[in-house]
Amino acid sequence: MQAQLVTVDMVDEIAIVRVDNPPVNATSTAMRIGLLDAVHEVEQLGALAAILIGKGRTFIAGGDMSEFDAPPVEPHLPDVVQAIEDSSVPFIAAMHGNVLGGGLEIAMGCAWRIALEGTKFGMPEVNVGLIPGAGGTQRLPRLVGTKLALDMCANGTMIKAEEFYSAGGVDLIVAANLEIEAIVFAKKNKCRPSKICTRTALQCSAEELELARTQIEKKARGRQAPLLNFEAVQWSAEPFNVGQPKERSLHLELRQSDESKALRHAFFAERSVAKPSVIHGVHPLEIKKVVVVGGGLMGSGIATSLLNAGKIVTLIERDESACEQAIQRVEQNLTAAEKRGLITSEQQLARLKLFTTTLDYRDSNGHDLAIEAVFEDVAVKRKVFNSLGKFMDEDAILATNTSYLDPQNIFEGIANPERCVGLHFFSPAHIMKLLEVIYLPQTSAQTVSTAFALAKTLRKTAVLSGICDGFIGNRILAAYRREAEFLLADGALPEEVDQAMRDFGMAMGPFEAQDMSGLQIAWANRKLQAQTRNPNMRYVTIADHLCEIERFGQHSGKGWYDYPSGPKSKVASEDVTNIIEDYSTANNITRRNYSNDEIADRLLAIIANEGALIVEEGIAENAAAVDVVKLHGYGFPRWRGGPMHFALQHKRKAFSQILKQSAAESGETYLIAAAFRD
Numbered sequence: 177m178q179a180q181l182v183t184v185d186m187v188d189e190i191a192i193v194r195v196d197n198p199p200v201n202a203t204s205t206a207m208r209i210g211l212l213d214a215v216h217e218v219e220q221l222g223a224l225a226a227i228l229i230g231k232g233r234t235f236i237a238g239g240d241m242s243e244f245d246a247p248p249v250e251p252h253l254p255d256v257v258q259a260i261e262d263s264s265v266p267f268i269a270a271m272h273g274n275v276l277g278g279g280l281e282i283a284m285g286c287a288w289r290i291a292l293e294g295t296k297f298g299m300p301e302v303n304v305g306l307i308p309g310a311g312g313t314q315r316l317p318r319l320v321g322t323k324l325a326l327d328m329c330a331n332g333t334m335i336k337a338e339e340f341y342s343a344g345g346v347d348l349i350v351a352a353n354l355e356i357e358a359i360v361f362a363k364k365n366k367c368r369p370s371k372i373c374t375r376t377a378l379q380c381s382a383e384e385l386e387l388a389r390t391q392i393e394k395k396a397r398g399r400q401a402p403l404l405n406f407e408a409v410q411w412s413a414e415p416f417n418v419g420q421p422k423e424r425s426l427h428l429e430l431r432q433s434d435e436s437k438a439l440r441h442a443f444f445a446e447r448s449v450a451k452p453s454v455i456h457g458v459h460p461l462e463i464k465k466v467v468v469v470g471g472g473l474m475g476s477g478i479a480t481s482l483l484n485a486g487k488i489v490t491l492i493e494r495d496e497s498a499c500e501q502a503i504q505r506v507e508q509n510l511t512a513a514e515k516r517g518l519i520t521s522e523q524q525l526a527r528l529k530l531f532t533t534t535l536d537y538r539d540s541n542g543h544d545l546a547i548e549a550v551f552e553d554v555a556v557k558r559k560v561f562n563s564l565g566k567f568m569d570e571d572a573i574l575a576t577n578t579s580y581l582d583p584q585n586i587f588e589g590i591a592n593p594e595r596c597v598g599l600h601f602f603s604p605a606h607i608m609k610l611l612e613v614i615y616l617p618q619t620s621a622q623t624v625s626t627a628f629a630l631a632k633t634l635r636k637t638a639v640l641s642g643i644c645d646g647f648i649g650n651r652i653l654a655a656y657r658r659e660a661e662f663l664l665a666d667g668a669l670p671e672e673v674d675q676a677m678r679d680f681g682m683a684m685g686p687f688e689a690q691d692m693s694g695l696q697i698a699w700a701n702r703k704l705q706a707q708t709r710n711p712n713m714r715y716v717t718i719a720d721h722l723c724e725i726e727r728f729g730q731h732s733g734k735g736w737y738d739y740p741s742g743p744k745s746k747v748a749s750e751d752v753t754n755i756i757e758d759y760s761t762a763n764n765i766t767r768r769n770y771s772n773d774e775i776a777d778r779l780l781a782i783i784a785n786e787g788a789l790i791v792e793e794g795i796a797e798n799a800a801a802v803d804v805v806k807l808h809g810y811g812f813p814r815w816r817g818g819p820m821h822f823a824l825q826h827k828r829k830a831f832s833q834i835l836k837q838s839a840a841e842s843g844e845t846y847l848i849a850a851a852f853r854d
Contacts, residue, residue: 180196180210181195181196181197181204181206181207181210182194182195182196182207182210182211182213182214183196183214184214184217184218184221184226186221186223187359188359188363189222189223189224190223190224190225190226190227190359190362190363191217191218191221191223191225191226191227191265192226192227192229192355192359193211193214193218193226193227193228193229193267194229194230194231195207195210195211195228195229195230195231195236196230196231196232198231198232199232199233200232200233200234200236200237200238200274201230201231201232201234201235201236201237201279202236202237202238202239202240202278203236203238203239203240203253203256203278203279203282204240204243205240205243205249207240208251208252208253208256209251211256211260211282212251212255212256212259214226215256215259215260215263215265218263218265219263219264219265223265224265224362224363224366225265225266225267225268225362226263226265226266226267226268227267227268227270227355227358227359227362228260228267228268228269228270228282228283228286229270229271229354229355229358230271230272230273232273233273234272234273234274234275234279235269235270235271235272235273235274235275235279235283235295236275236276236278236279236282236283237273237274237275237276237277237279238276238277238278238279238300239253239277239278239309241304241440241443241444244431244436244440245431245437248428252310252424253278253281253282253309253310254309254310254311254420254424256282256285256310257281257282257284257285257310257311258285258311258373259285260282260285260286261285261286261371261372261373262371266286266287266288266368267285267286267287267288268286268287268288268289268290268358268361268362269282269283269286269288269289269290270290270291270354270355270357270358271283271289271290271291271292271295271346271354272291272292272294272295272354273295273296274295274296274297274298274334275291275295275296275297275298276297276298276299276300277298277299277300277301277308277312278308278309278310280297280298280299280312280316281308281310281311281312281315282310284311284312284315284316284319284372285311285315285372287368287369288347288348288361288365288369289345289346289347290346290347290348290349290350290354290357290358290361291337291340291341291346291348291349291350292337292349292350292351292352292354293337293349293350293351294336294337295336295337295349296334296335296336296337297328297334297335297336297337297340297345298328298332298333298334298335299312299313299316299328299329299332299405300332300334301329301332301401301405301427302329302330302331302332302401302402302405303332303439304436304439304440304443305399305400305401305430305433305435305436305437305438305439305440305815306401306427306430306431306436307329307401307404307405307408307423307426307427307430308329308408308423308427309423309424309427309428310424311373311416311420311423312329312423313325313329313405313408313409313411313412313419313423314373314411314412314416314419314420314423315372315373315416316328316329316409316412317377317378317379317409317412318372318373318375318376318377318412318416319343319344319345319372319375320340320343320344320345321343321344321377321378321380322377322378322379322380322409322410322412323378323380323384323388324343325377325409325412326380326388326392326405326406326409327388329405329406329408329409330388330392330402330403330405330406330409331392331395331402337349347361348361373416373420374416377412377413379412379413385410388406389403389406392406397681397813398681398813398815399435399815400433400435401430401435401436401815404426404430408422408423408426411423434825434826435815437817437825438814438815438816438817438818438821438822438825439814439815439817441800441803441817441818441821442803442804442807442814442817442818442821444800445800445801445803445804445818445821446637446804448798448800449637449638449639449640449797449798449800449801449804450628450632450637450638451628452624452628452640452797453797454615454621454624454640455621455624455625455628458621458622458624458625459622459625460622460625460626460628460629460630461544461573461622461626462544463487463544463545463573463626463629463630463633464487464488464544465487465488465489465490465542465543465544465545466482466487466488466489466490466543466544466545466546466547467489467490467491467492467539467540467543467545467546467547467564467568468482468489468490468491468492468546468547468549469491469492469546469547469548469549469550469560469564470491470492470493470548470549470550471491471493471498471499471501471502471503471505471533472502472505472549473505473603473604474549474577474601474603474605475491475502475549475550476491476502476505476506476509477505477509477601477603477604477605477606477607478547478549478577478601478605478606479491479502479506479531480506480509480510480605480606481601481605481606481634481636482634483506483510483527483528483530483531484513484519484527484606484634485633485634485635486530487530488530489530489531489532490532490533490534490539490540490543491506491531491532491533491534492533492534492535492536492537492539492540493533493534493535494535495535496535499533499534499535502533503531503533506528506531507528509604509606510524510527510528511524513606537563537564537566537567538567539567540564540567540568541567541568541569542569543568543572544572544573545572545573545574545575545626545630546561546564546568546572546573546574546575547575547576547577547599548560548561548564548574548575548576548577548586549577549601552578552579552580552581552697552700552701554581554582554585554586557576557578557581557586558585558586558587558588558589561574561576561586561587561590562589562590565590565591570591570592570595571592571595572595573595573596573597573623573626573627574587574590574595574596574597575596575597575598575599575627576596576597576598576599576614577598577599577600577601578598578600579600579646579647579650579697580645580646580647580650580701580704582643583596583597583598583614583616583643584616584617584643587616593616593618593619594618594619594620594623595619595620595623596616596618596619596623597613597614597615597616597619597623597624597627598612598613598614598615598616598641598647599611599612599613599614599627599630600612600613600614600641600647600649602649602809603693608636608808608809609635609636609637609808610636610637610639610649610804610805610808610809611627611631611634611636611637611638611639612638612639612641612647612648612649612805612809613627613628613631613638613639613640613641614641614642614643614647615640615641615642615643616643624640628640637804637808639796639801639804639805640796640797640801641795641796641801641805642793642794642795642796643795644790644793644795645701645705646701647795648787648790648795648796648801648802648805649805649806649809649810651786651790651795652783652786652787652790652802652805652806652810652819653810654698654701655782655783655785655786656686656779656782656783656786657686657690657698657719658716658782658845659778659779659782659838660673660686660687660779661716661718661719662714662716662838662842663770663775663778663779664716664718664756664759665716665718665756665759665760665763665765666760666765666767666768666770667760667767667768667769667770668770668775669748669753669756670685670687670736670737670748670752670756671687671737671748672770672772672775673685673686673687673775673779674686674687674688675772676770676772676773676775676776676779677775677776677779679772679776680776680780680813680816681812681813681815681816682811682812682813683811683813684811686779687735687736687737688736688737688746689811690719690729690735690736691729691730691735691736691737691739691746692729692730692743693729694728694729694730694731695719695722695723695727695728695729695735696723696728698719699719699720699723702719702720710844712843712844713842713843713844713845714842714843714845716759717759718755718756718759721755721759722735722736722752722755727752730743734749734751736749736752737749737752738751777827777830777831777834778834778838780819780822780823780827780831781823781827781830781831781834781835781838781852782835782838783806783819783823784819784820784822784823784824784827784831784852785831785835785846785848785849785852787799787802787803787806787819787820788820788849788850788851788852789847789849790802791820792849792850799820799821799824800818800820802818802819802820803817803818803819803820803821804818806818806819823852824851828851828852831852832848832852832853832854835848835852836848
């Protein structure tokens with residue numbers, strides 16, 4: 177029998193209405209039924225006031241998105257909120273944790289709102305392609321003004337209790353004893369304020385509105401929901417009984433939109449990949465002390481990420497100069513975080529106290545985990561682990577940060593191989609959220625579980641990957657780059673390809689991204705593959721030629737583009753155009769023009785096909801894992817849901833045709849995945 181989600185108790189003529197729908201008290205159908213019943217019950221009991229409070233870690237943190245694909249079921253949330261607002265018994269929302277979406281809409285139906293210190297408020301519907309659907313865009317401007325309401329609804333900005341209080345959103349902030357303080361408040365405040373729905377919203381000036389629209393449109397980058405939220409908030413200038421039905425109608429319409437379905441897919445995909453089947457029921461080891469070997473940009477970023485999670489970090493470098501440079505990099509990372517307001521100066525100092533550097537591998541003794549972040553060379557990495565193995569406990573976890581190399585070769589000969597794992601961080605490691613966890617045939621479930629637990633502590637999104645060249649993300653990236661270079665050989669130019677992918681919603685195009693990260697690593701990997709590359713595969717040498725003439729990207733002042741005055745001075749390169757056109761001529765290729773859509777579809781088809789092959793081969797557990805990798809590590813637009821969702825939901829037939837044509841033109845370059853064969 178299902179536990180009762182909403183209960184009512186009486187304390188000195190004050191009704192205590194408790195909601196208990198773990199984990200976040202979402203407004204499911206059963207919860208809405210319980211709330212409506214509770215409103216009727218407190219009226220029948222003749223309570224002087226009712227306190228609405230959430231059990232567990234939060235108040236009410238929004239709707240139950242698992243219900244959004246089905247037709248809405250009564251009682252609808254707007255009716256529940258209206259019942260609370262119209263009740264003969266005034267309600268007090270006693271809030272803690274996160275008050276989000278439908279939870280905030282319910283709170284705004286209450287006569288008063290009090291909050292525990294540290295409570296946060298938000299209207300995150302925009303993040304799943306929606307607008308609020310229970311009066312949020314209409315009551316919020318009436319409560320805190322249009323300016324703040326626009327920021328919360330159109331940008332999804334979370335607001336701290338203190339700021340919300342200053343804007344009039346909260347009547348009282350308390351430090352502790354939320355329920356007791358709410359009872360005291362109820363007994364003191366018997367003069368009920370006007371209903372929020374009857375108030376007049378404080379509107380922005382025309383100039384403020386125009387500035388807000390410009391900022392929202394720029395940030396949206398192709399998404400519709402932010403601008404629709406912008407419009408809906410302005411409906412608050414109309415009577416509530418006009419604006420609220422319009423809001424509800426648009427909310428229900430948007431539930432069926434491609435944008436919302438894609439964003440909801442991303443939301444659920446992230447949660448599914450966080451719990452791969454191999455770690456079900458497996459308890460992770462505790463990680464307190466970590467060794468990082470290598471203090472370059474990647475190693476110092478990893479060290480910073482660990483320090484931010486409160487880990488004790490020892491960094492091993494080859495000489496004193498390298499140690500000093502590593503210290504400077506970590507200090508710069510933490511200083512940048514302090515300047516952005518992410519940490520306080522006290523926290524910065526506390527984290528630096530957890531950090532030491534050394535030249536001696538003996539100092540790795542007693543650490544729980546070692547992460548290698550040295551040059552991409554098997555021999556160099558193997559030497560690191562041989563040195564660590566002499567001094568670390570035999571059950572200490574050993575992790576390589578390799579981007580492409582086979583971890584089995586790196587860990588060859590290591591005792592207790594079940595503790596070995598790949599932890600592929602993405603640069604800059606203290607900022608990027610993706611962490612690929614690479615399991616070897618010998619890796620134990622407990623080691624994998626520990627890696628996922630560590631990722632959660634580091635506030636990263638972990639995705640499990642098997643072993644192949646480039647794992648999930650970089651293998652797809654290699655196919656994407658290869659196809660982009662085919663487009664250059666066949667008639668496109670770098671700036672045209674990049675523009676097409678930005679228009680699709682990518683953060684940047686493939687050639688811009690290469691210039692930013694540097695062309696050398698991919699070049700080195702291609703040279704490693706040269707001996708085993710199928711001679712019948714199509715191979716374009718334009719990128720190799722750029723590297724041979726030291727066009728390595730932004731840091732060298734030239735790559736696919738020229739950078740005459742630094743990284744922000746990117747201009748199309750006549751030299752590169754000539755190199756590309758000369759290549760086409762030398763290889764008897766008749767160049768042709770491509771539209772933006774043709775470029776995007778050809779590249780997206782290749783990305784999706786490679787992702788499908790990765791799933792077929794068992795490298796990724798499912799298509800959701802591929803989507804999450806591309807969303808968090810490679811700038812794929814979240815509102816498209818990920819390459820697999822986009823391709824399989826919208827483009828399967830078109831991409832199948834593109835792949836067949838590309839395969840026919842490119843020798844044995846392509847193996848078409850089963851998902852796109854028919």
